[in-house]
Amino acid sequence: MSTHTEHQAPQGRQPLDVLDPRVSRFDIVQEGARRDDIEIVHYEPQVVPGSKAERRMTRTVASFFLLTGLAATAFLIIYIWWPWQWHPGRGGDKYYTPLLGLTLGVALLGIGFGILTWGKKLLPKEVSIQGRHDGPGTAEDRKITGETMLYLAEEMGVRRRPLLGVSLVAGLLPVGAVAAAPLVGGLIKQPHENNQMFTTGFAPADGHKVRLVREDGRPIRPADISAGGQLTVFPGISHGVSNRHADSPTLLIHLRESDAVASREANARVGHEDYMWGNYAAFSKICTHAGCPASLYEQQTNRLLCPCHQSQFLITDNARPVFGPASRRLPQLPIEVDEEGFFVAKSDYTETVGPDFWERP
């Protein structure tokens, strides 16, 4: 059905008079393309007007758009009337978000595929060729631009008047610093304020030893943990169970008799003779590698695994790292039982708690 005209060579052709009323719209379009150095070399309708194929495609596109309308309406209905507030169990509210997603997705896909089918199947196929012109500018242009820029420098005469250059730099540098100063100065914060990187909430305050408490603040008796059990404990101070003391969470472990013997020997080797109380040992819960709570305690193998990077610490060998990327033992908290029968920390940790850093001794 496409019609063909004689191909005119782009070079040396007569420009089309686009204002001439007899010229067709396509000719004008083509002329415009030529002015942008584009040659439309192939332009072919895909469907014959009025043909069965065209009617079928039209129906397809239309049904996509109608589908969108349907889905969008469904979205609105669901949005407004579907029970959406959370209820425990398996109620209808659990389908609220999926239904919204489904209807919204179908609506958007309907528009998308409608437009795509329209463009892809009903518009003529074309192949156009455009010149790139991405070569460098002409030597003349480069020269002119270069000279223009140099001209500016020459007119300003920095070379002849060096004082201007020096004073400009001398003036600009401090101004740049002024721009940066509030930002840097406001943000910067001394990391060793109150020696915070080396202390935890277990540091005795006014000579009082700090109790070990549970997450609800109750102090802990030795009888509270069965052999083979472990408990996350916190310093019994104000806000001890909060992120304000993110370095303080500690794992209190009640070792079995044989493991406790091995553990005591290992502790003695690193100079932690009296850190345990009976068969109870307390180690920092904060991994020395990246600071995750290393708290996957295997009570038979006595390994403590960190779930973030799989460092493994052997509790019966004073929490020595035996696998994974951690390079340092978990610090041990020296503990004892006070006269009321509750666990207390004898002192703060004797090693730095938490991930490593440059100035850790």
Added chain:
Amino acid sequence: MKRRKFDVAAVPAKTAGAVDDRFQVATPLRKLLNKVFPDHWSFLLGEIALFSFVVLLLTGVFLTFFFEPAMTEVVYNGSYAPLRGTPMSAAYASSLDISFDVRGGLIMRQMHHWSALLFMASIVVHMLRVFFTGAFRKPRETNWIIGSLLFWVGFLAGFTGYSLPDDGLSGTGLRIASAIMLSIPVIGSWLTSSIFGGEFPGTIIISRFYIAHVLLIPGLLLALIGVHLGLVFKQKHTQWPGPGRTNENVVGERMFPRYALKQGGFFMVVFGVIALMGGLFQINPIWYFGPYEAWVVSAASQPDWYVMFLDGSTRLMPAWEVHIPIGDGYVIPPLFWPTVVLPGILVGISLAYPFLEARHLKDRKHHNLLQRPRDVPARTAAGAMALAFFVVLTLSGANDVIADKFQISLNAMTWAGRIGLLIAPPVAYYVTYRLCLGLQQHDREVLAHGVETGIIRRLPDGRFVEVHQPLASGDGHAELDYVGWVVPKKMNRLGALGPAIRGFFYPIEKPAEAPVSPGHPPVEPRTEREEIGSGEGRR
């Protein structure tokens, strides 16, 4: 007084005239509408990233209306019963409210998160396409650099974003991030305490991340994306080699009418897929994670997929601590190498690659034609090597999930990752290199002998031979030069057998047309020109 007749039909023309009077847009607009874009499916991968960024902006703006970026402690009293009465930060409480008490809030949150994952995924896939086809070569090095930066800025956007809800999982990630900053020699502790406003976690990090996530980083992304697109526009898109396609032209479709329609439709499709995923697949169910508490953690704690390779490298790193015995002694922890040094090296290599390659090949020419990966075995193999490296690291980032679900020892997974990281890239290099050479070889064979027809002929002396259909006209085995084009390998591509199956992804060529691959329009310059053939064509 005679009333002037108001001609509705003339309104557009009059308005257009008025606009042009003032802004002189007719000529530039014509150029824009006429701009020719080459058409190939792989050129649409970058569009996915662009469109998902638009969805990110739309959904993100919605979320800001309800999110409260504060770490003030509140007691949750929303409708999700299993957390009611729990003390938590205002940020987490408002994220829960978005999920449970804002109508349609959950789907917006999920769409935002899915489009973030899609944004990063399509950036990576687009980057691979650009790399393997050599589209980064001169004059497009700048765009390659911007693209690489977009990955890292997107990485930051993702990290700051998923840290905002202040839930148990993201808080663990934030804790690791603080440990990474701490591990930097000399300045580590200063940097960390400056960013967190004191010791981890402090009370300000969420508000700082918030302003970074909603203003600074999106601004940077917008600027980079703008320049990226502007350069594509200015430098014109690369194209595959093929008949009629040269280094000096662009063969394809003009922006109007068809190309723009396709783009608009594709945007809607991307949007629709994100909406479907946002509704049908649950992502980041923060209500299970609970508020962040420094002592709470979950098995299988992982970052989002685009951060997972760093998590993997951290898991695989042996416990090598550098101790510097000066004064009290200084430490470079093992965390420093896989999380600071490795990304630094990766950024450096990716930014410098176009220049390294050009220098190595002493190549100063402009390249507007793409290369088939098989034609540049060294580059393709190097890319496969990098990909293998990345995949091993990413898998290692999920090695505890893999170990658990496939019942493999966790320690064995770590060792497999360590060994795999050393072995997989060279193996990938070798295999890819051989594969490229083999594919090239086969192309050359087809060009020399023709396409296998599947017709077996028995020769008079009893031998059986397969009949080959020569590609070149003329008698028998006129050898064709290999010029980096797609070579037809099947008879139905040649048209000799007619369409075997109605193609969907590999549409069948019409017999009369030149042998080309899908997505490569046949563009033999013809002697005649066609024009609109519809009845209304000439008015």
Added chain:
Amino acid sequence: MTSDNDRRRGLLARLRGRPAARSRGRRRLGAALRLIAALTLAGGAYTVFAPGVQAQENPPLTSAAAEGKALFDVSCVTCHGRNAQGVEGRGPSLIGVGAASVDFQVSTGRMPMARQEAQAMRKPPVFTADQVDQLAQYIQELGGGPEVPEGDLRRGADLATGGELFRINCSQCHAFGGGGGALSSGKFAPSLRPASDRQIYAAMLSGPQNMPVFGDNQITPEQKADIIAYIQETLKHDQDQGGFNLGRYGPSTEGLAIFLVGLVALVFASLWIAGKS
């Protein structure tokens, strides 16, 4: 009278807690009877609660325990030895592990073990619920130990407290969603999905395999009820709010989904868009 009373105020008088007001003869008779009863009771209790030593002889087992012993002697004796004393290198002693341990190990099918491996796996149980009870009764009578109480194990539970306790004590191994997780060298924390109330309770009490023990002294029965309610109602019964949960594996399956579903769908779409048919 007062002194006489004081003199006679022995164990029983103290048990009664108030001075007797009846005739001396009846009092003596009653006292003697009660003494006999108390001795019988104490002896009985001793045989029930005394560890190991008594088990050597033939303790008077209840009928359920006798049934349990019969089962034990058929299925368990190979590894755990006669009278559950344990066999070196094969199976541990079961003296003192209590009914809770038997309850957990046998009802989840972990015991009897098919072979020695890094960790016993959950299997379809070999014994019926009644048989499990009999075995548990036997082990309980043999050596004592923790027992799972009867009745509703999540009565009056509070979900929020349960969630808080779950995140502190359980999620590090069993994961936020209760799907389980890997431990060192091939060991793992199992998924909580197939676990019943009773099994969770028994596991906390007895600390099977590498799971730490969470005795009633550490987590009270009420708190256990909270945890069980959180696991059963919130993690298991409550349907996910945001659609298909991708197995609740966290970002790893989400990453897989964006490539396998999102990106694949869009690449197919772009193949179609740029295709020429």
